[in-house]
Each structure stands twice: as structure tokens, then as C-alpha cells.
Amino acid sequence: FLNLDLHLVFYSLLSLTLGYFVRIWRWKFMLSQTSNNILIKSCIAPFLGSIALNNLFPFRAGDLLRAFVFPNSLGVSKRSSILTLLIERLVDFVVLVTIFIFCFLSFDLINFQLLESSLLYLKYLLSFFLFFILLTVFFYYYVSKGKNQNTYIHKTLTYLKTIKEDLKLFIKGSTFPKLLVMSLLVWTFEAGVFYFAILNFKFEPTFVIALFVMSTATLATLIPSAPGYFGSFHLAIFFAFSIVWQELGTIVTFAIYVHFLIWGGTSIAGLCAILLSPSLFKFSSNRKLK
Numbered sequence: 001f002l003n004l005d006l007h008l009v010f011y012s013l014l015s016l017t018l019g020y021f022v023r024i025w026r027w028k029f030m031l032s033q034t035s036n037n038i039l040i041k042s043c044i045a046p047f048l049g050s051i052a053l054n055n056l057f058p059f060r061a062g063d064l065l066r067a068f069v070f071p072n073s074l075g076v077s078k079r080s081s082i083l084t085l086l087i088e089r090l091v092d093f094v095v096l097v098t099i100f101i102f103c104f105l106s107f108d109l110i111n112f113q114l115l116e117s118s119l120l121y122l123k124y125l126l127s128f129f130l131f132f133i134l135l136t137v138f139f140y141y142y143v144s145k146g147k148n149q150n151t152y153i154h155k156t157l158t159y160l161k162t163i164k165e166d167l168k169l170f171i172k173g174s175t176f177p178k179l180l181v182m183s184l185l186v187w188t189f190e191a192g193v194f195y196f197a198i199l200n201f202k203f204e205p206t207f208v209i210a211l212f213v214m215s216t217a218t219l220a221t222l223i224p225s226a227p228g229y230f231g232s233f234h235l236a237i238f239f240a241f242s243i244v245w246q247e248l249g250t251i252v253t254f255a256i257y258v259h260f261l262i263w264g265g266t267s268i269a270g271l272c273a274i275l276l277s278p279s280l281f282k283f284s285s286n287r288k289l290k
Contacts, residue, residue, distance in 0.1 A: 004257075008200040012261055015192030020266070022189065023047065026182040030084040033169045035076040045277035046070035052270020055228045055263055062270075065280075073279045087170055087179070093222075095183040096215045103212035104243075190214050197258050201250060209244055216240040217258075228263050 024047045028040045046066055053062030063085060071081040170176055188211075195210035203209075220236030221229045234255040241251045274280060 004200050008196045009261075012193045012196040012200075013265060015189045015196065016262060016265055019186050019189030019192070020048070020051075020269075022182055022185045026179065026186065027084060027088065029178070029182070030087060030170070031074070031076055031080060033175065034080040034083070035074075038074070038076070042074055045273040046074060046280055048266070048270040048273040049277070049280055050270070051266045052268075052274065055267045055270070058227050070280055073277070083167065083170075087167075091179050091183045092186070095180065095187055096219055099187060099211055100215040100219060103208055103215065106208055106212075187211075187214065187218075190218070193261060194258060197254065197261070201254050201257075203254075204244075212244065213237055213240040228259075228267075230259075233259055 024043050028038055028043045031038045050062035050066035067082045067085050071078050191211045191214040194214045199205050217233050217236040220232045237255040238251050
């Protein structure tokens, strides 16, 4: 770490900052589809705060607060916040898988000896995502057929049906393509963090490798792990570099460095945003989902 080029560290942090600016801009754009008078400056604290809480606490605590608590400070409905969160995750998943496959199929990137294990890794990720969808569908079917129609779970599922109408706002016209472009920008800037880190560690400086390592590490965060994705994030980076045949001796140090930049940078920014915006935790007197 003592030999790191501080200019490249700065460029990594700048790329991370630009990426999160686009994320906040994208969230503001999505909220504007269902709510009026949404300002981008109002979205900064709740978004960064949720990221910091995701980093520090288990079970995606930050996402839960962004969906059910932070909307009160923004003046938007919980339904809109939940919907934007779900669409954000879906679009990001599609973009990341596309980047992963594109890079993996790049001729210079493929190590055919590890092709089978790499496809197995992707299969596990897709299987996990499919299992979650099937479990949700089964659970919905089971509850909807239950005799007790007054349970909180049934009311919640009935409430979720109303989200389908709002979903049409994101599918029609140019809204969804714009979301895809924004998401592509988000992950391009995220890959910039990895690219400048690769330069700092004197690895082969190609942006395709940076995209591949970034998408692999980010997709690995879908796997349940410790808060802050300790372990799964680092293992995924090691796996990605084993595909491209980099010298593996310093990969662990590289993974720790990149994780510190992303985890540390977003955690500090998010905690500062929370401290400067205590109104984020303002609860509505109406406890029903709006």
C-alpha cells in the first residue's frame, strides 16, 4: 500500500463519486415518474444513507429503510419507493449479467481451461435469482388461497398488486431505455474504480478486464454474506483474475484495496449524510403503507 500512486487513488475515488451521482440521478428520475417536485439534492442523503447502512448491517437494512422510512422525509409514498428499489435492482442485474457475458466472451479474456468452472459460477447466480422468484410466486399463491383474508401478509400482497399499475409508467415510452443507459453509466464508472486500481497494482491495464472483474464481484454480492460483503466480494475478485491469468500473488491485497475504496468511501459518505440529515428518520403518524 505504501507504493500506491495517490493520483490513481484520486481517480478511483472520482470514478466512484461520479457513479454514485448517476445512481442518485437515476433514483430521482424514477421517483419523478410517480411523484412531483422531486429534487436531486433531496435524494442524496436517503440514498447514501441506505448504502452505508447496507454496508454496516445485515439483511439489507439500508434498503428496508429506503423503502419504508426514508420516503417520509422525501414526501413520496412508500409504494413508489418500493417500486423504484425493485426496478433499480432488476435493471442493474440485467446490465451486470450482460457486461459479464460480453466480457467473458471476449476472445482475449477467455481461459478455456476454466470455462466450465466459470459457467458453473454464473449458473449458481442465475439459479439463486430464479429460486428467489419461484419462492416469491409460490408464497404469493399459497397466501392468496388461504382462508384468512385479513392477515397482514395477505394485505401486504394485495397492496403489492397495486404496484403493477405504477410499473407501466416505467415500461412505456422511452423511460425504460433511459434507465438502461443510466445503469450502464453507473457500472462503467464503477468499473473505473477497478481500472485505476489495476493501474496502481501494475496489472494488465485493459478496461475489459476491469469491467469483467467489477461485474463478477458485484454479482457475487447477491450471495448472502457478512455485512459489507466481506468474503464473497474478495473471493469473486480472486476468481475473476484467475480467469484472465493475472499473477495471483497480490490479488488478495488488490481485493482488500478495492473493497476499502468502495466500502469505506460509501460508508463514510453515507454516515455523514445521515448525521447531517436527522429528518431521514422522521416517521409518519400514519402507519399504513401509502
